[in-house]
Amino acid sequence: MKELFEVDCAKCVKCGLCVADCAFGALRLDDLRSPVMAKPEACMKCQHCLAVCPTGAVTFDGTKPEECVPTEDLALPGFEEAVNWLRTRRSMRRFAKEDVDRGTLESILAALANAPTGCNARSLTFTCLSTRESMETFKRGFIKAIEDHRDGSKLLPRWLAVPAIRLRKGGSDMFFRDAPGMLVVSSDETNRVVTTPREDVAIACAHFEMLANAAGIATCWCGFLELVQREVPELLERTLGIRRETPFYAMLFGKAAVRYRRGVRRDAYAKIVFV
Ligand SMILES: Cc1cc2nc3c(=O)[nH]c(=O)nc-3n(C[C@H](O)[C@H](O)[C@H](O)COP(=O)(O)O)c2cc1C
Structure with a gap:
């Protein structure tokens, strides 16, 4: 044994x-x-x-x-590279109309399982919509779930109702930015060892952004999915089989359709307090 x-x-x-x-x-x-x-x-x-x-x-x-990977003489990004990445990383909202290579995604997700989790709970699920086709299927289910919710006489806020109609009509996609892929990171709420489910999910998403960018894949945080789920609690259960109590967050990804020529200057935006 x-x-x-x-x-x-x-x-x-x-x-x-x-x-x-x-x-x-x-x-x-x-x-x-x-x-x-x-x-x-x-x-x-x-x-x-x-x-x-x-x-x-x-x-x-x-x-x-x-x-295991030996740490001796291992090539790691130095401080300057890490800072350069943080200053130039961008939320991508315009994606090329092509699928991301499946093998690259598999490598990223395997490495992502190493992201830290509170008490080392390791209770995350990575649900990856990896093709444009899977995104279209998901979006049809997304719209249907919203419409069914509304038809059950539940009032939908305007910020949700109007873009949902636009998406159904094939107009602009405020929720998913026409991304060819999406990763949903969720935490098993039935596992009592999990002390920090929301933090675990967010940390995995942040590391996904870093790994994906390093592999030439652009990303955008998809906060809208979580906001919509709050209004339509059955949404993810119906579309992806993720239960309504499950903490999750989503990242859009795909090949970039726009190139940013420079980083931005936000170094002074956070208040820094040394004690
Ligand atoms: C938690 C979180 C949720 C976000 N949700 C969305 C979203 O749903 N849609 C979107 O287009 N951008 C979203 N963003 C991107 C932010 O608007 C973006 O990070 C911010 O404007 C700064 O731009 P940058 O990421 O290019 O530096 C989100 C960012 C974070 C951190």
Whole structure:
């Protein structure tokens, strides 16, 4: 049977780093100074023990050190590159009429599963509408759900009713910006381990933006979907099978149809308080 925490005694130098780095004291050193899993119920499976081990002696939940990316000499964006990205990233609202490469999306979503989640809950679902066809099908369901809601004599706010009619008539698409794809990140509300569902979802979306941009795919936050869901609570259940209580957020994506020539200057917009 696969153990949660395994130590290769031939490699372990008994430095105790894995025990010291364990956030909730799940590990301890035994009488011979070998690390052991003492309180598995306290383990949040963060894998810090596997990551910190200087000799690669720890296998965690079946994951061996040689299967993990070594941090030594790893190419990472420096501070300047990261700042440049943040200053020049843009919400794209004009997309090319072409699908995004499926393999690229798969690579992005696999990497995205590494985004941090509160208490390492790892309870996110990535629902990816990856083609223009799937977006059109979704939008038909979206309009139908809104119209059915209205026909049930529920009053719709003007900001929603008017653009929905426009979308149905094939006019401009305020909600989804004619994007050829959309990612909906949702958090499992039935999992009691999840302490920060809304934060987990937003953090994954922010990292999706970064990864997608790095892969040459433009993005736009789709706050409208969440706003519409508040008015039409059955919307996502009907269209994507995502239950009405489920926290979620959405990102539009696709190849850019416009190129921004420069970044913008917003460095002074946030109040910075050193205490
Ligand atoms: C949480 C959130 C929700 C947003 N929702 C939408 C949206 O529904 N539609 C849209 O066109 N832009 C949306 N935006 C994009 C913002 O309008 C945009 O980030 C802001 O105007 C700054 O422009 P920039 O992203 O190009 O820097 C959203 C942004 C955030 C952070």
